[in-house]
Amino acid sequence: xxxxxxxxxxxxxxxxxxxxxxxxxxxxxxxxxxxxxxxxxxxxxxxxxxxxxxxxxxxxxxxxxxxxxxxxxxxxxxxxxxxxxxxxxxxxxxxxxxxxxxxxxxxxxxxxx
Amino acid sequence: xxxxxxxxxxxxxxxxxxxxxxxxxxxxxxxxxxxxxxxxxxxxxxxxxxxxxxxxxxxxxxxxxxxxxxxxxxxxxxxxxxxxxxxxxxxxxxxxxxxxxxxxxxxxxxxxx
Numbered sequence: 523x524x525x526x527x528x529x530x531x532x533x534x535x536x537x538x539x540x541x542x543x544x545x546x547x548x549x550x551x552x553x554x555x556x557x558x559x560x561x562x563x564x565x566x567x568x569x570x571x572x573x574x575x576x577x578x579x580x581x582x583x584x585x586x587x588x589x590x591x592x593x594x595x596x597x598x599x600x601x602x603x604x605x606x607x608x609x610x611x612x613x614x615x616x617x618x619x620x621x622x623x624x625x626x627x628x629x630x631x632x633x634x635x
Numbered sequence: 636x637x638x639x640x641x642x643x644x645x646x647x648x649x650x651x652x653x654x655x656x657x658x659x660x661x662x663x664x665x666x667x668x669x670x671x672x673x674x675x676x677x678x679x680x681x682x683x684x685x686x687x688x689x690x691x692x693x694x695x696x697x698x699x700x701x702x703x704x705x706x707x708x709x710x711x712x713x714x715x716x717x718x719x720x721x722x723x724x725x726x727x728x729x730x731x732x733x734x735x736x737x738x739x740x741x742x743x744x745x746x747x748x
Contacts, residue, residue: 526677554735565639565725565739566678573735611677620666620685621734622693625677 524549524616528626535602536634543597543629545586545612553614555579555588555595556623560609569597569610604633638662639740641726647746654713656743658726660706666729667709668737669693669701671722678725684709716747 529544547555554573558566570579575590584599595612612626638661648654658667666685670678670693680693682701690701698720700712713720726740 556735558739563741565741566727567739568736571735613677615735619691620683621729622668622680622683623678623737625679627675627677 524553524614524624526612526614526624526626528610528612528629531628532630532632534632534634537604538601539633541597541599541602541606541631543610543612543631545595545597545626547593547595547612547614549593549614549616552590553616555586556613556615557584557586557595557597558611558613558625560611560628562608566611602631602633604635607631607633639726639728639738641724641740641743643743644741645744647748648716649748650717651715654716654745654747656711656724656726656745658709658711658740660709660728662728662730662738663706664728664730665706666731666734667703668727668729669699669709669711670725670727671695671720672725672742673722681711681724716745718747721745721747 525548556571557569559569560566570581572579572588578587586597609628611628613623640659642657668683669681679695684690684703702710724743727737729737
């Protein structure tokens with residue numbers, strides 16, 4: 523089946539630290555991959571996406587590369603800020619009638635000043 | 636701002652009572668989705684719609700029904716609420732030309748006592 527597995531949280535870092543949140547997937551074929559972010563009290567927002575192998579998605583200093591050989595889409599940022607504190611969701615899209623998102627369980631990130 | 640509102644934003648109800656949640660969009664997008672968010676599960680698709688009066692089941696549809704009588708509104712009904720339906724419910728929309736990108740509403744927090 524189609525599934526997404528994220529690293530266990532919560533993750534706590536100091537400001538300006540390097541961030542990696544691991545994401546691996548199981549899917550039929552090569553689906554597009556996504557990172558969504560949820561700030562406290564809000565809905566999810568698309569952070570970045572990649573549509574094919576070796577594509578790199580990037581936004582707001584975050585990056586993730588679609589790795590077909592390791593079925594991974596790890597999220598990275600070189601220097602985190604307090605404002606990056608949020609829950610991050612990795613997701614893939616499947617086509618069953620409509621296009622549907624399959625989410626990982628989410629990783630809560632807290633950045634301390 | 637993708638022009639999505641959800642109502643109510645918070646609701647407390649008792650087991651066995653019917654509950655209807657409303658999602659309203661101003662973008663005239665074709666596709667609408669209902670998800671529930673639970674700790675350790677990420678978001679899971681309940682139902683989705685691909686047009687007026689066109690709906691289909693998602694991964695966790697048992698105990699839920701939906702209706703879409705006009706483009707802008709997508710209703711989620713719990714016919715007889717149970718405690719296991721305590722959750723945060725998110726509506727999302729996507730457009731025909733870019734189904735991959737979904738825009739999420741602010742969520743409805745439902746507590747079933």
